[in-house]
Amino acid sequence: MLLLDGPLSVSQLADRLSVAPTTMSLLVGELSRKGVLERREDDADRRRRIVDISPASRPAISRWLSPGARAWQRALAPLTAEQRRLVVDTLLAYESAVAEAQEDA
Template identity: 40%
Template sequence: MKDTPKRLQHLPSWQLSQAALNGDRLVNEALGTEGVRKYHFRVLVALEDDGPLSQAELGRRLAIDRSDMAAVAAELEQRGYLARTRDEQDRRRNVVTITPAGGEALARMDEAIDGAQRALLAPLSEAERQQLTRLLARLL
């Protein structure tokens, strides 16, 4: 940050973007320890939270391009983390479901993500972390 012009360093938008880049790096590294990427994590979280979904609906909800969604689903299926079955009501659709192995992997990913969050927020006290979370929620 020392090479960044001082005027930029004082802009909240610049500070947020730099913090986001750092957070993104930490999360990517954490998920990398599990051999996955953020897309994998997002898909498993959505399936655990919302239950089985069509592959197309899952992609729409997560704003993942159709071809990327197919690739991510195939990768997760190959690892045994999700199952894809034909929808009985519409045979053109795949219904995607998290498997028990996927749930176990997601628990490990959650632990890795928690570690990344702790690293990102390490300079802050617990009260400051809670305040930052509340303030960011208001901005969003």
């Protein structure tokens, strides 16, 4: 998310990744302590924290994720927001079905 969309608040990350804000805050805290992410105050609202990839980690993360991210961007770009939502929902349904199949095995 941060590589593609740029800096986001903890609550925005939680919402986009469908996790609880508390969980996201814990993940961001751990990755911040390891130097992968950095947090700063939001200039518009000092109560909010903005999260971004640390400058030291950005090159490695970019090398690791960018080829796939660029391919997804290119594949999804011609679609409408509704069509992109359908693709994402389909992938989530597939992931759920695979997980259920593994539990049944």
